[in-house]
Amino acid sequence: MQLLDGKKTSNDIKNEIAAEVQSIKAAGGKVPHLAAVLVGNNGASLTYVGSKVKSCQEIGFDSTLVSLPETITEDELLAKIKELNEDDNLDGYIVQLPLPKHIDEQKILLAIDPDKDVDGFHPTNFGRMALEMESFIPATPFGIMELLERYKVETAGKHTVVIGRSHIVGRPMSILMSRKGNPGDSTVTLTHSRTKDLAEFTKNADIIITALGVPEFLKADMVKEGVTVIDVGITRVEDASNAKGYVIKGDVDFDGVSKKASFITPVPGGVGPMTIAMLLKNTLLARKMRSARNQ
Ligand SMILES: NC(=O)C1=CN([C@@H]2O[C@H](COP(=O)(O)OP(=O)(O)OC[C@H]3O[C@@H](n4cnc5c(N)ncnc54)[C@H](OP(=O)(O)O)[C@@H]3O)[C@@H](O)[C@H]2O)C=CC1
Ligand SMILES: Nc1nc(=O)c2c([nH]1)NC[C@@H]1CN(c3ccc(C(=O)N[C@@H](CCC(=O)O)C(=O)O)cc3)C=[N+]21
Incomplete structure (x- = not known):
């Protein structure tokens, strides 16, 4: 089992961006x-x-x-x-x-x-993303694509099951994984609360992306051996024994699922920090596009 370390990868990306900022300044x-x-x-x-x-x-x-x-x-x-x-x-x-x-x-x-929409939520950017044109990609799905790429997770021809169809995570994620290229070229099933027999889909999935917001929803008996699991869920659960008064739970029963997974993201320290790094990456792109336009 290989941990997809979002904390470390986001730090690498932030260092790369910081170096570019220095050369812009210079x-x-x-x-x-x-x-x-x-x-x-x-x-x-x-x-x-x-x-x-x-x-x-x-x-x-x-x-x-x-x-x-x-x-x-x-x-x-x-x-x-x-x-x-x-x-x-x-x-x-x-x-x-x-x-x-x-x-x-x-x-x-x-x-x-749309030129300042670094979240990529405006219909212009969302449409451009779906049409495989250059655009701002929503930070959370963008961060997941970056993790898959940097850890060389194979996605071509794989069956990807996304749980959740929100406009900010599940839906764009399903589009990105079905686009041509690497990461991408996946066969995608987008599931949600009206899906019947969800476990029948997840059990046949090579890659599962959970974005539903239900703590420890995905259990070991719902996945096959060797699966890649990306956990987007972040839920604050009250916990008096913790100094903050709460703990953060993902959508995946990590202890159970990690025993069968080939790759898996932790929560915290997985997708969350990547989201922030990719927002910064989009902002750098916005700056470059603005300076190109103004020249
Ligand atoms: N790590 C990060 O950077 C980010 C984390 N998050 C976290 O990700 C989670 C999802 O967020 P978001 O996408 O905004 O979610 P939403 O609450 O907007 O959507 C949840 C989706 O999950 C579906 N769903 C809910 N319950 C079930 C179920 N039991 N079985 C199958 N599908 C279900 C819903 O179906 P339906 O459409 O039918 O209602 C809906 O499509 C949250 O925990 C959020 O905090 C969100 C953004 C960024
Ligand atoms: N316009 C808009 N854009 C967003 O990108 C957006 C938003 N609205 N609304 C809410 C969601 C949620 N989101 C997260 C970002 C970082 C962490 C993150 O860094 N999480 C840490 C833990 C943080 C903690 O301690 O709570 C981790 O997973 O390690 C989580 C969630 C962005 N969102």
Whole structure:
């Protein structure tokens, strides 16, 4: 069993990006600038946005945290988005999801300038991804592709089963694995809560990607020997014995499944840190595209 170490790989990627930032600086260029919009103060969202800002500092990016009250109206948020779109000093930004219920998420995503959409959630980028054109790839699926590539996991001709069809993980993941190329060239089954006999699919899968948010959902008896398992799930489970008051659980029963797996990601330290590294990679790409356009 080989552990797909997202913590280590994300550090490698961050070092590669930091080196590029140094050469941009040495050539007198502008360093990439990322902004994160956070509405309200949900605990988990604060943690992710905090580590994004911290990572920017580590690698020499400029970063801005736009913190807005839970009570902000949709129009006020749209006005803020317009400001970010027009800000010539900003290369890319993300709007942390989920948004409060009174705000229409689709309307907000549509308002983001696709050239600054480093999350890759705008329909223009999503469509370009599906059509195998160059685009910003959503950070979590992008991070999974990067792990598969760096650990040389074979995907061509393999049967990949994705559990979960969200717009930010499961659906884009299914598209990427079915695209031509490496990683890719997989035969993909996209499953969800309406899937019947899910275990019949997972038992026949060469690669399983779990993105459902149900702690320890995937058990050893649901997978075959030699399977590759990518665990996207992150659920905070209350645990009084822990200093933070909670522990983080993935969607996979790691102890059981790892005994049968050829490759497997841990939680924490797997897909999560990769997500942040790939967001930084998209921001570097956004900076390069902007400077190419302005020349
Ligand atoms: N590591 C990282 O970087 C990231 C981690 N996450 C984590 O990944 C998990 C999934 O997040 P996200 O994609 O946003 O999820 P959503 O909650 O938006 O979607 C969950 C999906 O799983 C499906 N599902 C739920 N229960 C079952 C079940 N029992 N059997 C089969 N399918 C089921 C749902 O089906 P249906 O469509 O029918 O409702 C839905 O498609 C969460 O734990 C989240 O915290 C998310 C983003 C990034
Ligand atoms: N617009 C938008 N873009 C996102 O990319 C986005 C989002 N909204 N909303 C929420 C999800 C979730 N997400 C994570 C990022 C990092 C970790 C991460 O670094 N996890 C650590 C543990 C962190 C902890 O201690 O909680 C790990 O797995 O090792 C997890 C989850 C990005 N998301």
